[in-house]
Amino acid sequence: MGRNRTIELLRDVDDLPADDRQFVAALERGLRVLRMFSSAHETLSNGELSRGTALSKATISRLTYTLSRLGYLTHDPASGRYRLGPGALALGYASLSKFDVRQVARPLMQNLADYAGASVALCARDGLNMIYLEFRRSPNALGLGLDIGDRIPLATTSVGRAYLAAMSDEERKPLLDEIRRNDPSAWPKVRRGIEQAIRDVAERGYCTSLGDWVPEIHSLGVPLDVNSPYGILSFNIGGLASTLPPRLIETDLAPRLIGLTRRVAEMLGASAAAERLPVKPVKSGR
Amino acid sequence: MGRNRTIELLRDVDDLPADDRQFVAALERGLRVLRMFSSAHETLSNGELSRGTALSKATISRLTYTLSRLGYLTHDPASGRYRLGPGALALGYASLSKFDVRQVARPLMQNLADYAGASVALCARDGLNMIYLEFRRSPNALGLGLDIGDRIPLATTSVGRAYLAAMSDEERKPLLDEIRRNDPSAWPKVRRGIEQAIRDVAERGYCTSLGDWVPEIHSLGVPLDVNSPYGILSFNIGGLASTLPPRLIETDLAPRLIGLTRRVAEMLGASAAAERLPVKPVKSGR
DNA sequence: AAAATATGTTCCGCTATGCGGTACATCCAC
DNA sequence: GTGGATGTACCGCATAGCGGAACATATTTT
Numbered sequence: 001m002g003r004n005r006t007i008e009l010l011r012d013v014d015d016l017p018a019d020d021r022q023f024v025a026a027l028e029r030g031l032r033v034l035r036m037f038s039s040a041h042e043t044l045s046n047g048e049l050s051r052g053t054a055l056s057k058a059t060i061s062r063l064t065y066t067l068s069r070l071g072y073l074t075h076d077p078a079s080g081r082y083r084l085g086p087g088a089l090a091l092g093y094a095s096l097s098k099f100d101v102r103q104v105a106r107p108l109m110q111n112l113a114d115y116a117g118a119s120v121a122l123c124a125r126d127g128l129n130m131i132y133l134e135f136r137r138s139p140n141a142l143g144l145g146l147d148i149g150d151r152i153p154l155a156t157t158s159v160g161r162a163y164l165a166a167m168s169d170e171e172r173k174p175l176l177d178e179i180r181r182n183d184p185s186a187w188p189k190v191r192r193g194i195e196q197a198i199r200d201v202a203e204r205g206y207c208t209s210l211g212d213w214v215p216e217i218h219s220l221g222v223p224l225d226v227n228s229p230y231g232i233l234s235f236n237i238g239g240l241a242s243t244l245p246p247r248l249i250e251t252d253l254a255p256r257l258i259g260l261t262r263r264v265a266e267m268l269g270a271s272a273a274a275e276r277l278p279v280k281p282v283k284s285g286r
Numbered sequence: 287m288g289r290n291r292t293i294e295l296l297r298d299v300d301d302l303p304a305d306d307r308q309f310v311a312a313l314e315r316g317l318r319v320l321r322m323f324s325s326a327h328e329t330l331s332n333g334e335l336s337r338g339t340a341l342s343k344a345t346i347s348r349l350t351y352t353l354s355r356l357g358y359l360t361h362d363p364a365s366g367r368y369r370l371g372p373g374a375l376a377l378g379y380a381s382l383s384k385f386d387v388r389q390v391a392r393p394l395m396q397n398l399a400d401y402a403g404a405s406v407a408l409c410a411r412d413g414l415n416m417i418y419l420e421f422r423r424s425p426n427a428l429g430l431g432l433d434i435g436d437r438i439p440l441a442t443t444s445v446g447r448a449y450l451a452a453m454s455d456e457e458r459k460p461l462l463d464e465i466r467r468n469d470p471s472a473w474p475k476v477r478r479g480i481e482q483a484i485r486d487v488a489e490r491g492y493c494t495s496l497g498d499w500v501p502e503i504h505s506l507g508v509p510l511d512v513n514s515p516y517g518i519l520s521f522n523i524g525g526l527a528s529t530l531p532p533r534l535i536e537t538d539l540a541p542r543l544i545g546l547t548r549r550v551a552e553m554l555g556a557s558a559a560a561e562r563l564p565v566k567p568v569k570s571g572r
Numbered sequence: 573a574a575a576a577t578a579t580g581t582t583c584c585g586c587t588a589t590g591c592g593g594t595a596c597a598t599c600c601a602c
Numbered sequence: 603g604t605g606g607a608t609g610t611a612c613c614g615c616a617t618a619g620c621g622g623a624a625c626a627t628a629t630t631t632t
Contacts, residue, residue, distance in 0.1 A: 021582085024352040024619070026590070027316035031356060035373075038380050046609060056592050061610060066310040070317060071412050074515060080609075084381035086412040086516055087321075089419070092378020093435030094324050095370035126357050126372040133375070149379030229360060230372055307612090310590065312619070332580060342621050347581060366580075366628095 029055055033063050034072060034088060039147045043081040092149060101228060102134045104267045108260050109136040109235075116253055118239030119143050120260075123159045124230040126151060128182060130159045133233070143239055144217065155179045155190045158209040158221030161197035162234040165207060166223030197221075206254045211241060218244040220254055222261045226268050235261055315341060319349050320358060320374060325433045329367040378435060387514060388420045391550045395422040395521075398546055402539055404525030405429050406546075409445045410516040412437060414468060416445045419519070429525055430503065441465045441476045442499040444507030445522040447483035451493060452509030452518045483507075492540045497527060504530040506540055508547045512554050521547055 032053045036044055044052070050060045064082055067073040071087035096102070102122065109120040119137035123130040129151035137143065146152070154160035154175075164172055176194070180187045197207035201223065208220045219238035226233065237244070237257055244253070318339045322330055330338070336346045350368055353359040357373035382388070388408065395406040405423035409416040415437035423429065432438070440446035440461075450458055462480070466473045483493035487509065494506045505524035512519065523530070523543055530539070 021584095021619090022348050022351045023355065024312055024316060024348055026310055026312035026618080027349065027352050028356060030310060030313035030316065031358065031373075034377050038376065042380075047607085057609075058592055058594095058611090059590085062308050062310055062590075063313065065308045065610095066313050069309065070314060072317065076515070083515055084377070086381075086410045086417045086419075087317075089378040089381050090324065090412070090417055090435040090437060091320050091370070092375040092380075093382065093433075094328075094378075095375050096379065124372045126376070131372045131376055133372075147379075149376040151376060229362070229369055231360075307590090308610090312589080333578080343580075344582085344621055344623095345619080348619075351581095 029053070029059065030063050030067065033060065033067065034084070037082075037084050037088075039145065039150050043076070043079070043083045045079075045081045049082075096133070096148075099133070099228075099230075101224075101226070101233065101264065101268065105235075105260075105264045106134060106136065108263060109134065112136075112237065112256055112260055113138045113141070115256070116237055116239070116244070117141055118237050118243055119146075120257075121146075121159065121236050121238065122224075122233060123152075123163070123236070124228075124233050125154065125160075125163055128154050128179060130154055130157060130163060130234070133230075141239055141243070144214065153213060156193060156209060156213040157236070158197075158207055158219040158238070159234045159236040160221070161194055161207045161209065162201060162221030162223040162236070163232055164194055165198045165201035166225050166232045166234070204254065205258045208246075208249060210246060216241050218246075218249070220244075220249050220257060222254075222257050224261050224265060226265055315339070315345065316349050316353060319346065319353065320370070323368075323370050323374075325431065325436050329362070329365070329369045331365075331367045335368075382419070382434075385419070385514075385516075387510075387512070387519065387550065387554065390553045391521075391546075392420060392422065394546050394549060395420065398523065398542055399424045399427070401542070402523055402525070402530070403427055404523050404529055405432075406543075407432075407445065407522050407524065408510075408519060409438075409449070409522070410514075410519050411440065411446075411449055414440050414465060416440055416443060416449060416520070419516075427525055427529070430500070439499060442479065442495060443522070444483075444493055444495040444505040444524070445520045446507070447480055447493045447495065448487060448507030448509040448520040448522070449518055450480055451484045451487035452511050452520070490540065491544045494532075494535060496532060502527050504532075504535070506530075506535050506543060508540075508543050510547050510551060512551055 032055070033049055036049055036052050041048075046057065046060050046064055049055075049064065050057050053060070055063070064073060064075075068075050068082070068085070071085045073082045073088075074085040075082055105122055109122065113120040113136045115138075117138045118141050119135065121132050121136075122134040124133055125131070130153070131151050132146060132148050135146065135148050152160070154163065164175070167175070176191075179190065183190070193209070193212055200207040206220050206222045208218070210218050217238060218241045219236050221234050221236040224233040224235060235257060237249075237253055318341070319335055322335055322338050327334075332343065332346050332350055335341075335350065336343050339346070341349070350359060350361075354361050354368070354371070357371045359368045359374075360371040361368055391408055395408065399406040399422045403424045404427050405421065407418050407422075408420040410419055411417070416439070417437050418432060418434050421432065421434050438446070440449065450461070453461070462477075465476065469476070479495070479498055486493040492506050492508045494504070496504050503524060504527045505522050507520050507522040510519040510521060521543060523535075523539055
C-alpha cells in the first residue's frame with residue numbers, strides 16, 4: 001500500500017494520532033522529560049517534572065530512574081533534584097558542532113548585536129517552536145535570559161514569523177492548522193500577526209514582533225532560505241522595547257539584518273561534502 | 287580479531303541488570319539510537335543503526351520513525367539517511383552552556399594547545415567512556431577528528447586513567463569490575479595500565495597513555511577534583527606520538543598541564559548559586 | 573535481461589512491558 | 603501532633619512494542 005505519501009514535517013508533541021502502530025510512546029515520554037531541562041530550568045524535581053509533562057508520578061519516577069542509570073540525568077541526593085548529565089551533552093553537541101552556518105554567521109551576529117545594543121539569534125524550527133542555534137548579544141544588553149538550545153514560540157515571535165513567511169503555501173498550511181488547534185482562542189490575533197509578517201517579508205524583506213510575545217520585547221526577523229539539513233533558518237534582532245523603537249528598526253536595523261542575512265547566504269555556496277563511515281556491528285552482549 | 291581501522295567510540299554500557307522492574311527499556315533503546323550519532327557518524331541509515339545498536343530492523347524502523355516525528359532526527363528522503371534534528375540540540379546544549387568550568391578553562395587550554403602543537407581536552411565520565419566537555423587544539427595539530435560531545439574509552443586513555451586515579455578506592459572498585467567484564471581478554475593489560483596510572487598520579491600528579499588506545503597517539507592526563515555536578519573531571523594533552531615524545535611530556539608538558547589544572551581549580555572557589563524557577567502545570571492536552 | 577543482494581516498511585501474534593491507582597514512607601510547616 | 607507536600611514500591615491488567623517473516627523497492631551482479 002503506497003499510502004505513506006505525507007511529507008515528513010515534525011509534528012509537535014501533544015497531538016498523537018493515537019492509533020499509530022509505529023509510534024513508541026515510552027520513548028516519547030522519556031524525551032518529554034529530558035526536554036523539560038533548559039536554561040530556564042537547570043534542575044528539576046520529580047514533582048516538577050510530573051506537573052510539567054502531565055505524566056503520572058509513578059511514570060516519572062521510572063523514567064528519571066532510567067535516565068539516571070544511563071547517564072542522561074544526574075541526581076543530587078541532597079536536594080532530590082535532577083539535572084542533565086554528561087550523556088545528554090553528546091546528543092546535542094554533535095549536531096551543532098559541524099553545522100557551518102553558525103561558524104560563518106557568528107562574527108557578523110556579534111557585530112550587529114554590539115551595534116544595536118541588543119541580541120541577535122539564528123534559529124531553526126522545532127515543532128511549534130523556534131530553537132536557538134546560535135546567539136550573540138551585546139555585553140550591556142538587557143533581555144530575556146535565553147541561550148543556545150532554548151525554544152521560543154513560532155507563532156508570535158519575529159523569527160518564527162519570518163520562518164513561516166519563507167515557506168511555500170503548501171508547507172505552511174498544515175503548520176498553521178496546528179497552531180490554530182494548539183490555542184484556538186488566540187488564533188484570530190495570531191493569524192493577523194502572521195499574515196502581516198508574510199506581507200512584510202514579501203515587500204520589505206523583514207517582519208517584526210512588537211510585544212506580541214512578551215509585552216516589553218521588540219524584535220525583527222529575516223528568513224535565511226538556504227539548503228541546510230535543518231531546513232529554513234531565520235535570524236532575529238531582539239531586545240527591550242525602549243532599545244528597539246519601531247522607527248529605528250525600520251530605518252536602520254532592518255537593512256542591516258537583511259544585509260547580514262544576504263552575506264551569510266553568499267558565503268554558503270560551497271558546503272555539502274557528506275562523509276559516510278561504515279558502522280561495525282556491536283557484539284550483542286547483554 | 288580484526289584491525290580497528292575505524293575507531294568505534296560508541297560502545298555502550300551494555301550490561302544492565304535486566305530484571306529491573308523500574309527500568310524503561312524502550313526509552314533506553316531509543317536513546318541508543320540517538321547516541322549512535324556523533325562527529326564520526328553525522329548521518330546514519332536504518333541498516334547501520336540496526337547493526338550498530340544490535341536492535342532488530344523492525345525495532346529500529348519504529349524508533350527512527352518516532353524520533354523523526356518528534357524532531358530529534360531528520361530524514362533525508364533522497365539518501366534515506368537520518369541525522370540529528372533540531373530537537374536533539376536542545377538537550378545537550380542546555381547542560382553545556384551553564385557549566386562554568388569550561389568558560390574558565392578554555393583560554394588556558396587554548397594557550398597550552400598552541401604551545402604544545404597538540405590538543406587539550408576537558409572530560410567527564412559517561413559510563414565506560416570519557417566525554418569531551420571542552421576541546422581546544424593548535425591550528426596546525428594533526429590528530430583524531432574529535433570534538434565536544436565525543437566519547438573515548440575510559441580504561442586506555444590518559445584522561446580516563448587520570449579520572450580513575452582520582453576516585454576513592456570504594457568508588458573505583460565497581461567501575462573496574464565493569465571494565466573487566468566488558469572485555470575480559472584485554473583486562474590484564476588494561477589493569478596494568480590503570481595501576482601504573484594510579485601510582486603516577488600519586489607520585490607525580492599526572493599519568494600517560496603512550497599508544498595504549500590508538501597506537502600512534504600519545505597523551506597525558508591530570509585529574510581535576512572539583513565539586514562539579516558531573517563529578518570528577520580531567521584534562522589531557524593529546525597528539526601524535528612524534529609530537530609528544532615521553533621526554534618532552536615528562537620535563538615540560540606535564541608540569542604545564544598540572545599548572546593549568548591547579549589554576550582552574552583555584553578560580554572555581556566562587557561558583558554555586560542555584561536558581562530554582564517554579565514549573566507551571568501543562569494543560570494535559572494530548 | 574533476470575537474478576541476486578541489500579535495503580527499509582508493514583503485518584501480526586504473543587508476551588513482557590510499562591502504566592497508573594493505591595499504599596507506604598519521609599520530610600516539612602505549623 | 604495533624605495536614606500537606608514529596609518520592610518510592612507494589613502489583614494487576616491492558617496493551618505497547620518486540621521480532622520473525624512477508625512484502626516492497628533500490629542497487630548490483632551475472
